[in-house]
């Protein structure tokens with residue numbers, strides 16, 4: 001969440017104890033580290049996924065990437081990406097009929113990334129370290145500038161270095177949430193809210209979920225504001241955000 005890894009070693013221990021496979025959603029966390037190693041190395045999970053949607057740390061315009069250290073899973077994901085079809089004789093049920101031969105072993109999808117998207121993704125990957133370094137600098141700037149305001153700064157855990165996809169503050173006074181959010185938007189500051197608890201969405205409500213089911217998520221929702229953070233944000237722009245927020249919080 002937001003670029004910050006959870007304590008994956010503990011989650012992996014829990015998963016092992018219950019015989020559960022673990023897929024890490026690291027859509028926010030490319031460039032982050034956990035226990036000195038990059039998020040995505042699957043040291044504590046079976047698969048890690050990244051999103052390269054345009055709002056993410058790096059983009060391939062759309063699409064993403066799934067990583068694994070398990071050859072069986074890699075083979076299966078590769079097949080499912082392209083309709084469940086293989087051209088690898090080792091995966092086939094019998095010797096190929098001829099050099100044209102392929103086999104459909106299961107029903108997959110068209111999840112192929114285009115060459116153009118891949119080219120953009122690769123050029124973005126070259127810039128990953130610089131993007132994350134800038135995000136970390138901006139996050140440290142917010143940490144220092146907002147420390148004395150009546151709000152909670154983003155959480156961290158020991159041993160994890162965030163990639164800072166998002167910088168989410170939580171207001172001490174939930175009653176001021178809408179006014180502060182509205183005032184910042186009215187000042188042309190691109191604040192946002194990540195995220196609306198999923199159980200409150202109509203799709204999940206149909207399964208019987210109701211407000212009150214997840215009070216911690218709902219409390220978070222009543223206080224959270226994502227303030228601008230991206231590699232292109234200048235020091236002057238960040239100062240404008242800080243000043244607008246401080247003015248509004250003291251109002």
Ligand SMILES: Cc1ncc(COP(=O)(O)O)c(C=O)c1O
Pocket residue numbers: 025027028050051052053063064
């Ligand atoms: C945590 C998380 N997981 C998954 C996704 C979905 O990513 P995509 O739209 O690339 O499939 C998002 C997108 O915002 C996300 O924030």
